Amino acid sequence: MSAKPSPPIARNAMRCIALIVGLFLVSGGCRADQSKSINELNVFHAPASPTATLLIHGTADILAMGPVIEGFQKEHPDIEVQYRLYETVPLYQEGASAPSDRPVADLLISSAMDLQVKLANDGHVQRAAIATRGLPDWAVWRDEIFGFTVEPAVIVYNKDMLDRDEVPKSHQDLIRLLERSPERFRRKIATYDIGVSGVGYLFATTESMLSANFWRLAHALGTTKAKLFCCTQDMLDSLSRGDTLIAYDVLGSYALRQAERHPNLGIVVPEDYVTVVSRTIVIPRRAQHPALAGTFVDYVLSEPGQAVVANGFGLSIAGVGTDREQMKTRYVAEKPGLLNFPTLGLPALAYLDLVKREQFVKTWRQIVSP
Amino acid sequence: MRRPQTSIKRDILLGAISLLAILGVGLFIYVRNFSLNAADTAFDRVLAASAFSIADSIRVEDGKLTVELPLASLEILGAARETRAFYAVRAPDRSLITGYADLPDAARGSDRDRSPTFSDATYSQAAVRIGTVWRYIDFGDRSGWVSVSVAETREARSQLAADILKNSFAPMALAGIVICLLISKGLNRAWAPLVTLEAELTRRAPGDLTPIRTPVPREVTSLVSSLNDFMQRLDGVLNTLRGIAVDTTHDIRTRLASIRALAEVAASEPDPGLLRNYTDRILANAIDATRIVNQLLADAAIAHHIETSGNPRCDFLELYLEAVERLPKDNMQRCRLADLSTTHDDFPVCGAPLALRELIGNLLDNALKYAPGGTIDIDLRTSPDGSTIEFDVADRGPGIPDRDKTRVLERFQRGLEQTHVAGTGLGLNIAKNAAAAAGGNLALLDRPGGGLLARVILPRAT
Numbered sequence: 001m002s003a004k005p006s007p008p009i010a011r012n013a014m015r016c017i018a019l020i021v022g023l024f025l026v027s028g029g030c031r032a033d034q035s036k037s038i039n040e041l042n043v044f045h046a047p048a049s050p051t052a053t054l055l056i057h058g059t060a061d062i063l064a065m066g067p068v069i070e071g072f073q074k075e076h077p078d079i080e081v082q083y084r085l086y087e088t089v090p091l092y093q094e095g096a097s098a099p100s101d102r103p104v105a106d107l108l109i110s111s112a113m114d115l116q117v118k119l120a121n122d123g124h125v126q127r128a129a130i131a132t133r134g135l136p137d138w139a140v141w142r143d144e145i146f147g148f149t150v151e152p153a154v155i156v157y158n159k160d161m162l163d164r165d166e167v168p169k170s171h172q173d174l175i176r177l178l179e180r181s182p183e184r185f186r187r188k189i190a191t192y193d194i195g196v197s198g199v200g201y202l203f204a205t206t207e208s209m210l211s212a213n214f215w216r217l218a219h220a221l222g223t224t225k226a227k228l229f230c231c232t233q234d235m236l237d238s239l240s241r242g243d244t245l246i247a248y249d250v251l252g253s254y255a256l257r258q259a260e261r262h263p264n265l266g267i268v269v270p271e272d273y274v275t276v277v278s279r280t281i282v283i284p285r286r287a288q289h290p291a292l293a294g295t296f297v298d299y300v301l302s303e304p305g306q307a308v309v310a311n312g313f314g315l316s317i318a319g320v321g322t323d324r325e326q327m328k329t330r331y332v333a334e335k336p337g338l339l340n341f342p343t344l345g346l347p348a349l350a351y352l353d354l355v356k357r358e359q360f361v362k363t364w365r366q367i368v369s370p
Numbered sequence: 371m372r373r374p375q376t377s378i379k380r381d382i383l384l385g386a387i388s389l390l391a392i393l394g395v396g397l398f399i400y401v402r403n404f405s406l407n408a409a410d411t412a413f414d415r416v417l418a419a420s421a422f423s424i425a426d427s428i429r430v431e432d433g434k435l436t437v438e439l440p441l442a443s444l445e446i447l448g449a450a451r452e453t454r455a456f457y458a459v460r461a462p463d464r465s466l467i468t469g470y471a472d473l474p475d476a477a478r479g480s481d482r483d484r485s486p487t488f489s490d491a492t493y494s495q496a497a498v499r500i501g502t503v504w505r506y507i508d509f510g511d512r513s514g515w516v517s518v519s520v521a522e523t524r525e526a527r528s529q530l531a532a533d534i535l536k537n538s539f540a541p542m543a544l545a546g547i548v549i550c551l552l553i554s555k556g557l558n559r560a561w562a563p564l565v566t567l568e569a570e571l572t573r574r575a576p577g578d579l580t581p582i583r584t585p586v587p588r589e590v591t592s593l594v595s596s597l598n599d600f601m602q603r604l605d606g607v608l609n610t611l612r613g614i615a616v617d618t619t620h621d622i623r624t625r626l627a628s629i630r631a632l633a634e635v636a637a638s639e640p641d642p643g644l645l646r647n648y649t650d651r652i653l654a655n656a657i658d659a660t661r662i663v664n665q666l667l668a669d670a671a672i673a674h675h676i677e678t679s680g681n682p683r684c685d686f687l688e689l690y691l692e693a694v695e696r697l698p699k700d701n702m703q704r705c706r707l708a709d710l711s712t713t714h715d716d717f718p719v720c721g722a723p724l725a726l727r728e729l730i731g732n733l734l735d736n737a738l739k740y741a742p743g744g745t746i747d748i749d750l751r752t753s754p755d756g757s758t759i760e761f762d763v764a765d766r767g768p769g770i771p772d773r774d775k776t777r778v779l780e781r782f783q784r785g786l787e788q789t790h791v792a793g794t795g796l797g798l799n800i801a802k803n804a805a806a807a808a809g810g811n812l813a814l815l816d817r818p819g820g821g822l823l824a825r826v827i828l829p830r831a832t
Contacts, residue, residue: 120454121454121455121456122454122456122494123454123494123495123496141451142451142452142454209441343448345448345451346444346445346447346448346453346454346455347441347444347445347448349444349455350439350440350441350443350444350445351441353437353439353468353469354468355436355437355438355439355467355468356437356438356439356468359436359438
């Protein structure tokens with residue numbers, strides 16, 4: 001399984017990466033001093049004497065991912081696991097072209113589903129013979145990409161600075177709140193800079209398809225001079241400090257964890273619609289231990305694996321539909337809205353088209369931060 | 371070297387299986403090609419629709435070509451979940467507007483040809499189908515044909531083709547197996563009556579020649595009736611031979627006893643005159659015994675011959691002339707032949723020549739014997755309608771009374787009036803049987819003006 005990609009593919013991939021990275025750099029978002037320490041290597045030593053080492057590159061932070069890896073090692077004590085933290089775009093980059101200075105990962109775990117789909121579409125990943133019983137259809141593509149979490153975009157607010165009846169229960173509420181008193185919320189609203197954050201772009205494009213009010217909300221955000229962030233954690237930190245009142249489109253799993261440590265944060269799962277992303281896992285075509293990687297995927301999708309995932313990420317794939325009560329309580333939502341599951345498949349590529357992406361981000365920026 | 375034994379059942383079954391196999395291979399190739407074409411045709415339309423939806427979104431902005439990739443373009447390809455897809459939109463100068471730069475570029479046909487073109491290629495280490503549509507975009511001096519190529523991997527097509535093949539070929543394969551089974555069953559069914567017959571014949575006692583009564587299907591009725599017919603004839607021959615053997619034993623024993631008694635008396639007879647008388651009687655008895663043996667042996671031979679051989683075509687005239695010529699000279703002179711010269715034609719009949727010869731000989735012999743001294747009138751002619759041949763032997767002897775006419779035709783029955791003439795009572799019976807075997811009959815009639823007329827009527831062979 002160590003066939004090298006044909007030269008045209010590699011060249012094409014390089015060009016794409018260059019363009020995407022260029023786009024990110026031009027928009028000036030990607031800073032080195034992000035809250036995540038990029039490329040930090042975590043080694044999970046094997047409980048027994050190690051027989052193999054599994055190398056995972058992922059974008060999920062160690063707090064969420066650690067328990068999953070330890071759970072895996074409980075069942076396979078002779079495996080050492082190395083987990084290297086990545087941003088979505090560099091992760092894609094390494095998956096698409098051979099890194100010369102680093103060993104090739106056995107698994108890539110990313111919240112940027114669209115980039116993972118592109119990796120699979122362009123032939124950089126391999127199939128895994130996984131028993132996908134019980135998984136929803138949308139969570140598997142070509143037996144190459146497996147979604148294993150469900151993470152809704154939620155609204156997080158600072159309880160100390162927002163009246164109880166002011167709390168927006170839906171996107172519609174948020175729009176009305178912002179439009180009523182733009183001066184009060186000036187520089188007090190936080191959201192992703194969709195030109196920088198892969199997840200933010202994914203949420204925004206999905207919502208633009210779901211809701212006729214998407215651009216009205218963007219306009220309201222622009223009127224209040226919303227603060228744009230690259231990363232979820234930064235947004236939540238700013239909220240906890242009281243620098244901002246409301247954060248919009250925050251990854252549910254991070255919000256949940258932050259709210260546990262900072263009781264002044266409240267979480268709303270919007271009542272009208274909820275966009276959802278799923279973390280996905282793929283085995284690169286050039287993986288050095290594909291069989292072992294398959295075993296890991298098997299564990300993540302198994303019942304014990306999903307229980308650990310549900311704890312670490314808030315909701316597991318398996319938890320959706322079977323236990324809405326769990327979701328209600330964990331996200332403090334009276335009426336969980338309609339979940340809009342992401343598209344794991346070709347349509348995800350449409351918003352990755354360079355021209356389309358450029359146009360969407362340009363328009364959004366013109367409205368949100370003129 | 372012995373030839374291996376053939377089996378109709380095996381031959382038919384093997385023949386059917388090989389024919390079905392050849393048919394199956396032919397059908398498989400045909401259906402496979404058909405399903406591949408059908409899958410390509412179906413999915414090519416989707417590919418073209420995808421390319422058209424992208425082509426519809428080509429715009430000119432600030433003098434530059436731009437495409438806002440419609441979600442639908444990839445959604446319709448993504449409906450087949452397994453498919454990977456690639457696209458490239460190229461400006462009139464062939465530079466890439468958006469998409470995969472290294473996707474094979476399509477050559478453009480004539481300006482008037484706006485229908486999508488399709489081609490096969492290998493891309494991203496997989497076989498792909500590329501559909502290309504063209505759009506003329508008018509934007510100043512760089513106006514020209516913009517191409518939109520969309521490629522998809524073949525998983526969905528192969529899947530559809532395999533499904534069509536499977537769903538259309540599986541019933542055919544099933545039908546083939548069923549046909550083989552039916553042929554096999556049918557052959558066993560067809561063979562069953564023969565097996566039954568075989569069992570029945572094996573079970574029989576050697577001497578049991580009664581007809582087979584086992585019910586059989588219509589198709590083997592003729593075989594069974596042939597068998598029955600054959601057995602009936604065999605039974606007839608056996609009965610005749612048995613009768614002959616019994617009669618012979620009796621007659622010969624009587625004669626021999628008589629000869630022995632006369633010889634014993636003669637041995638002690640001193641008178642030469644009486645001794646002469648005894649030897650004459652011994653000689654007469656010996657001649658009689660010899661004739662009886664000869665006649666009986668001839669009868670047996672004819673009976674066997676009639677039953678066992680077919681009826682070849684032969685010329686009755688020739689047989690009759692031969693018989694006359696074989697007569698002793700004085701007897702031959704007593705025969706008066708009707709004017710054959712006027713009715714000079716051939717007399718073909720179907721019959722065993724040996725039997726017919728005996729028939730002619732016996733009739734002549736009888737006439738000469740029972741009408742000593744007189745002339746025999748013989749006539750041979752074709753009936754007026756040409757269907758039969760009539761052979762008359764007429765004498766001027768004492769004739770046979772009507773009440774004896776049928777009786778004398780039976781074996782060892784002689785006319786009551788003629789006991790003084792040496793005879794066995796077999797001659798007429800042999801003649802009757804020979805005529806019957808040739809499909810005709812023998813009649814004894816009163817000759818006008820006195821005497822007997824023996825008439826044989828035989829069908830004329832065509």
